[in-house]
Structures are given as structure tokens and as C-alpha cells.
Amino acid sequence: MEYLNIIFQEVYKILFLLVPVLVSVAMIVWLDRRVWAFVQKRQGPNVVGPFGLLQSLADALKYIFKEIIIPSSSNKIIFILAPIVTMTLALIAWAVIPFSATQVLADINVGILYLFAVSSLGVYGIIMGGWASNSKYPFLGAIRSAAQMVSYEVSIGVIIINVLLCVGSLNLNDIVEAQKNLWFVIPLFPMFVIFFISALAETNRPPFDLPEAEAELVAGYQTEYSGMMYAMFWLGEYANILLMCAMGAILFLGGWMSPIDIYPFTLVPGALWLILKILFLFILFALVKAIVPRYRYDQLMRLGWKVFLPLSLIWVVLTASYLFFFNLLPTN
Amino acid sequence: MIAHAIFFYIFSFIAIVSAVMVTASKNTVHSVFFLILDFISISCLFIMIGAEFLGMIMLIVYVGAVAVLFLFVVMMLNVAQQKNQWFASKESSRHIPVGLIISTLIFFELIIVIGGWKYKPDLFDLNNSMTNFNLSNTHSIGQILYTDYIHIFQISGMILLVAMVGAIVLTFRKREGVKTQSYLKQISRERSEGVQIVEVETNKGVKIDD
Numbered sequence: 125m126e127y128l129n130i131i132f133q134e135v136y137k138i139l140f141l142l143v144p145v146l147v148s149v150a151m152i153v154w155l156d157r158r159v160w161a162f163v164q165k166r167q168g169p170n171v172v173g174p175f176g177l178l179q180s181l182a183d184a185l186k187y188i189f190k191e192i193i194i195p196s197s198s199n200k201i202i203f204i205l206a207p208i209v210t211m212t213l214a215l216i217a218w219a220v221i222p223f224s225a226t227q228v229l230a231d232i233n234v235g236i237l238y239l240f241a242v243s244s245l246g247v248y249g250i251i252m253g254g255w256a257s258n259s260k261y262p263f264l265g266a267i268r269s270a271a272q273m274v275s276y277e278v279s280i281g282v283i284i285i286n287v288l289l290c291v292g293s294l295n296l297n298d299i300v301e302a303q304k305n306l307w308f309v310i311p312l313f314p315m316f317v318i319f320f321i322s323a324l325a326e327t328n329r330p331p332f333d334l335p336e337a338e339a340e341l342v343a344g345y346q347t348e349y350s351g352m353m354y355a356m357f358w359l360g361e362y363a364n365i366l367l368m369c370a371m372g373a374i375l376f377l378g379g380w381m382s383p384i385d386i387y388p389f390t391l392v393p394g395a396l397w398l399i400l401k402i403l404f405l406f407i408l409f410a411l412v413k414a415i416v417p418r419y420r421y422d423q424l425m426r427l428g429w430k431v432f433l434p435l436s437l438i439w440v441v442l443t444a445s446y447l448f449f450f451n452l453l454p455t456n
Numbered sequence: 457m458i459a460h461a462i463f464f465y466i467f468s469f470i471a472i473v474s475a476v477m478v479t480a481s482k483n484t485v486h487s488v489f490f491l492i493l494d495f496i497s498i499s500c501l502f503i504m505i506g507a508e509f510l511g512m513i514m515l516i517v518y519v520g521a522v523a524v525l526f527l528f529v530v531m532m533l534n535v536a537q538q539k540n541q542w543f544a545s546k547e548s549s550r551h552i553p554v555g556l557i558i559s560t561l562i563f564f565e566l567i568i569v570i571g572g573w574k575y576k577p578d579l580f581d582l583n584n585s586m587t588n589f590n591l592s593n594t595h596s597i598g599q600i601l602y603t604d605y606i607h608i609f610q611i612s613g614m615i616l617l618v619a620m621v622g623a624i625v626l627t628f629r630k631r632e633g634v635k636t637q638s639y640l641k642q643i644s645r646e647r648s649e650g651v652q653i654v655e656v657e658t659n660k661g662v663k664i665d666d
Binding site: 127199202232233234237238240241244245247248251255263266267270271273274277281294422423426 | 489492520637639
């Protein structure tokens with residue numbers, strides 16, 4: 125009976141986290157399209173519901189009622205598994221995101237490593253989908269994406285080391301608490317910029333959307349997918365983008381901390397601050413999509429390995445020596 | 457405790473079955489996927505014994521990077537089409553003795569290590585390494601690795617670096633006739649040197665100087 129109670133409590137908590145995440149993923153798709161349209165002086169989706177807010181819901185309904193086509197020469201099990209893997213990995217990472225000092229599903233010691241691990245696993249959904257389709261364009265997209273995500277993960281890892289040097293803990297709540305006086309975006313501003321660009325590459329967003337470059341590869345790894353399976357890829361991708369925004373907000377923008385630590389601001393719940401910061405980062409993501417042209421693939425690789433990796437490594441040395449010589453290394 | 461045992465058996469069952477499937481499955485790409493499943497269940501086991509740092513590093517390094525490269529190579533070489541016929545074909549059956557020798561070696565090594573750990577506790581002096589059990593395991597690994605074993609740690613790092621440089625030197629070759637692009641030149645191009653505005657006369661055409 126006791127176990128059942130625990131399970132029910134956990135399921136209740138998980139639902140309370142996952143349902144808002146899924147709804148906000150749908151809303152964020154609408155926001156993305158709206159921002160994109162406004163930059164280009166268009167209206168964007170504005171017909172379904174007030175301001176077109178229900179557009180994603182209508183799209184989801186359309187996807188549900190469409191037929192799922194599985195190519196006859198595809199590897200069926202892996203073909204079906206791929207969108208499931210993408211979606212699952214995008215959602216389980218939310219377990220460690222702290223919405224306030226107490227509102228976190230799993231307050232684990234190695235939270236940031238968990239986030240990093242799950243986001244680096246995200247590449248499997250894409251590789252599986254691309255390979256199992258047994259078709260040229262998806263395969264090329266999958267290969268591109270594998271190389272791209274592995275490359276940019278490296279610099280994201282080094283950037284995380286930078287932040288950890290200042291915090292002295294792998295726990296996400298500790299990382300947020302360490303920014304009580306000063307958000308890390310100020311002392312580590314170059315790292316924030318590199319993190320942002322690497323996050324764009326890690327989530328296959330424009331200008332690094334080469335895995336699904338529609339001009340060359342039709343739709344990349346999603347070419348053979350249809351109906352609900354395509355929608356799951358799509359939702360997983362946006363959930364990943366939100367996750368990277370949340371990661372950026374926690375690492376650099378003080379997570380659930382209010383910007384100013386005085387009376388009226390501290391009344392606002394931490395979750396709201398976190399959501400506002402995620403939204404801010406997401407609007408930046410959407411703006412980048414609208415204003416920057418796509419990178420060439422060799423330039424993408426060069427940027428990852430020859431520019432970002434050395435820069436972030438040098439910054440690790442700088443941060444470490446600064447903290448060491450001014451006796452600021454965190455101790456506990 | 458019962459829940460703990462149940463989870464342990466689930467993960468170890470998945471680990472063993474997927475390890476067997478790595479060698480048994482016909483399709484090489486499937487083998488790699490089973491290898492990934494194996495890695496994941498092993499890291500779950502690590503987390504269950506409280507070594508969450510090791511488990512996460514296992515996920516990041518092996519599943520997130522090494523296995524991706526494995527998969528990458530296996531897919532690129534197109535070995536998926538070659539069916540695994542280790543026991544069926546004649547040429548491949550000569551690999552079996554080598555494999556047997558290596559696996560018996562590994563088996564005996566494991567028996568020596570595990571037996572020593574079980575029956576001769578002073579084989580490893582855990583007491584001398586000043587492990588503080590109050591710290592999280594990330595802290596304690598760091599405290600041991602960067603103090604008592606710093607030289608060994610740095611030497612292993614150097615060995616890895618040498619191996620990396622060696623691999624690059626071995627595969628690097630200067631190819632002739634490759635058109636390289638200078639990024640600096642491409643980026644620093646300005647409108648004045650790229651575009652030329654010419655008044656075109658009708659029926660005369662225009663001559664552009666390069």
C-alpha cells in the first residue's frame with residue numbers, strides 16, 4: 125500500500141510538470157511562427173482562436189487524424205522507436221529543472237550532468253529515424269546531425285565547466301543559489317554567447333538546421349515520417365529547444381531568482397521568473413531563425429572545433445586562475 | 457529494499473540480454489543499438505549503488521559520444537548489409553579461437569580481481585586513501601584523483617594525448633589538387649570588390665573586367 129501511495133504521489137507530480145510543459149511546447153510553436161512572421165512583416169498564424177493561439181491545437185488535431193505511413197523497406201521497429209526516443213528524452217530532462225528552491229521533481233546531486241547527458245542522447249532519435257527510413261535524404265540528414273551535435277556538445281560541456289568552477293557543485297539549485305549576488309551572464313558573458321550559439325546548433329535550429337535543410341535534403345531525417353510520428357519529432361524538437369533555454373536560464377540568468385532582491389520582486393513566485401527568462405531566450409532563438417541565413421556545413425564544423433572549443437578552453441583557464449589567485453574558489 | 461532488488465534485477469537482466477544480443481544480432485547497426493542499451497542499463501546500475509557521478513559520466517562519454525561515433529562508422533561503412541555470419545562461414549571461423557583465448561583471459565582476470573576483493577580485503581587499502589564518506593561521490597573522487605593520484609592522472613592524460621596525436625598523424629595526408637577556401641578572405645569580402653554597377657547600352661552588351 126505504501127509503495128502504491130508513493131507511486132501515486134510521484135505520478136501526480138510528474139503529470140503536474142509534464143502537462144504544462146507539453147502545453148507550453150504547443151504555445152511556443154505558435155510564438156516561434158508569430159515572431160518569425162513579424163520580423164518578415166507578415167501576420168503569421170492569426171486565424172484560429174484569439175491571436176491564433178489555438179493554431180498549434182488545430183495542427184495537432186490534423187496530425188492525429190492523418191495516416192501514419194511506414195515505408196515498406198524501412199527498418200520498422202527502429203523507425204517507430206525513433207520519434208518515441210526523441211520525445212521521451214526531451215521530456216525526461218525536465219525532471220531536474222528547479223522552478224523554485226523547493227519546486228523540483230528530482231533534486232539530484234549531479235543535476236547538470238544529467239541535463240547534459242540527456243541532451244547529448246537527443247542525437248539518437250535523429251540517427252535512428254534517418255537510418256531506419258532506408259532512404260538517401262534522411263540518411264544524409266542523420267549523418268550531418270550526428271556530427272554536428274557531437275561537435276557542439278564538446279563546447280557546451282566546457283562552458284558548463286566554466287560555470288561549475290564558480291559554483292562548486294553539480295546541483296542545479298546550488299547553481300541558482302550561487303547567482304544570488306551576480307548572475308553569471310555578467311562575468312561569463314562570452315561564454316553565454318557561445319552557449320547560446322552552441323544551443324542553436326545542438327537543437328538543429330537555424331542557422332544550423334543543416335540536418336533538415338529543406339533546400340538540399342527535402343526535410344532531412346523527417347522526410348519519410350508522417351502523421352502523428354512526424355508531430356512527435358516536431359514536439360520533441362521544440363521541447364528540446366525549451367530545455368536548452370531553461371538550461372541557459374539556470375546556468376547564466378539566475379534560474380528562478382528574481383532580478384532584484386528587494387521586497388515587491390521577491391513576492392513573485394520563482395517559477396514565473398524562470399518562465400520569463402526561458403521566454404526571453406526563446407524569443408532570441410526565434411529572432412535568430414528569422415534574421416540569419418543558413419551556415420555552410422564546413423563552416424559549421426570549423427566554428428565548433430576551431431573557434432568555440434579553443435575559446436571556451438581558454439576561458440576555463442582564465443576563470444580558474446582568476447578564482448585561484450583572488451581566493452574566490454568555492455569551498456564546502 | 458524489495459523495490460531496490462526488483463529494479464536491480466530488471467536493469468541487470470536488460471544489461472545481460474542486450475550484451476548477448478550485441479554479439480547475436482544479425483544486423484550490425486542493431487548490435488550497436490544493443491550496445492547502447494547495455495551502456496544505459498550499466499549506468500543505471502551505477503546510479504543504484506550510489507555512484508551517480510560515474511553513472512552520468514558513463515552516459516555522457518560512452519552513450520553520448522563514443523557510441524554515436526560507433527554508429528556513425530557502422531552506418532558509413534554500410535556493414536549493415538553484410539550479415540553477421542561468424543559461425544556459418546568458413547573464413548570467419550578462424551577468428552573463433554582468438555576470441556575464445558581473449559575471453560578466457562578476461563574471465564580469469566575478473567575472477568582474480570573479484571576473488572581478491574572478496575577474500576583478501578587488504579589487497580586494496582581503502583583505509584589509507586582517507587575516503588570521507590560524508591561527501592558526495594563527485595567530491596570524494598575529485599579529492600582522491602587530484603591529490604593522491606595526481607601524477608597517475610596526468611600521465612594517463614598524456615598517454616591519451618599522445619594516442620590522439622598519433623592517430624591524427626597516421627591518418628593525415630596532404631592531398632594535391634584540393635581547392636581550399638580561406639574563411640578570412642570570404643568573410644572580409646566587401647560590396648565594393650564583389651559588385652560592379654555598369655550602365656548597359658542596348659544592343660552593345662557589356663564587358664566586365666575580372
